Amino acid sequence: MIEAQGLTKRYGRKAAVSGLDFRVEPGRVTGFLGPNGAGKSTTMRMILGLDLPTSGTVTVNGRRYQGTVWPLHQIGALLDARAVHPGRSAYNHLHSLAAANGIPRSRVEAVLDQVGLTPVARKRAGGFSLGMAQRLGIAGALLGDPGILLFDEPVNGLDPDGILWIRTLMRSLAAEGRTVLVSSHLMSEMALTADHLLVIGQGRLLADTPLNELIARDAANRVEVRAVDHHRLADDLRTLGGDITLKPDGTLLVTGLDSASVGELAAARGHVLHQLRDVTSSLEDAYFRLTENSVVYRTPVPA
């Protein structure tokens, strides 16, 4: 389990992460979601004791990372797939990390096999494609057979096969009872992989919630309705407390009322409806509404 309390990191006067409180629980994939620059990587580096918090604490299995004697048995991390010496072979890269935690060579061969790099184990890592480098990074994370795994943007730059492989791996690691924290700015990927979400924007925690609930909560009380006389229906719905947006095709988007209340009102007032449906929300929608006010680098949307 990973636990953060009041975790804050400032660079000069700018806060990269401020006052994060969260727990990452075992047995599920926790998605760490946020736009670029939101503080995801900073948080992960603090979990691993690489960056020191300005204030607050973060512990791994109840202990500060720096106080862990054989950390690879507790937590394995993929931070940056390119963080290898380009002249060192995949095998020797893993062997040097394994040796640092007293992990035998047989385990190096086992993880190479698990990620499918055995045929290129003796090749220089500098010549690896991004996909192979990601696999090497994941092999490094798995070396100590740890109960906690951190993956920072693991599917970046991967082909569909690679993405599917990582998704399946993360799901099976969580199914084995491990704690899995995976950061991404790819909402579609999170929707397929995560059970639970930590949403972060401008260094602050915006949501700590099961994936389903985040989507459900966002979709709740949003109804699309098409009526013959949409102007009169809009007026009637407003009196009931609904917030109405009129789309160009005459469809009304109603927020604040559920489909039952809209249908009952329509029947009571004699409206002829052509369509009445709940609006399903995607994770993407939910995410944008959460981070609307916290995007650091927003590009102007062409009109």
Next chain:
Amino acid sequence: MNPTLPAERRHSMPTRLRATARSEWVKLWSVRSAPTVLAATALVIVAGAFVLCSGYRSGWASMSASEQAAFDPTFTSLRGIELAQMLIGALGVLAVTSEHGTGLIRATLAATPQRAQLLTVKGLVLGAVVWALSTASSFAAFTAGRHLLTGPVPHASLDDPGVLRAVLGGGLYLTLIALFGTALGALTRSTPLGLTTLFGVLLVLPLTAGLLPGDLTDTILPYLPGEAGSQIWHVKPPSPHSLTPWHGLSLLTLYVAASAAAVLTLHRKRDA
């Protein structure tokens, strides 16, 4: 999930240190740069003896009496060290900065979060390798010089006063330079900055000090790290102002210890 560690291993300091040392040992030999630089170092030290000693033998007759009196056969045989120290120092710098340059340092620290231990062990592993290699190379260079300095040219023997100390001193000096480079690498965390600082201290400072008015040169030059430390592999002091061999080596050790202390103090607070 099931950390397969024998319980007694978990908190044993010697076991932890051995694991760190093994990791650094694997890293040192698994890229081409270190073995190449080490081989080049041995070559430069031994080849230096051949070039310089045959030069003195052929030019001996044309040297003045005072030059002949000041001739130090041991120092001349070992003088390849002056070039070798640049290679060894750079190897020390790169041992740290190459990890920062690639980002590998994060994986290294994730496996070994004990930063002070990591840097100390890294320095000691490199230092031990450099000591063994450069001590052997110094003996080889001395032996080569012994056979090349013939006829009227005086030669030294290991039994002569100070000679064995000077030959062993070659290994000690280069070991300290390797550690100095490692400390500079850890302080700067940047290959260009680390190398510039190293060459600045070993090359530019002595040259600059040499350009100062005579008195000032005599006051400053003997106390510079390279000049002070190199007295250990001289048998005849190069100048009346030179420190004694052991004082000089102690002063270089002090410089290295001070830079190591700076590294270990700063590393507690710096982000990786």
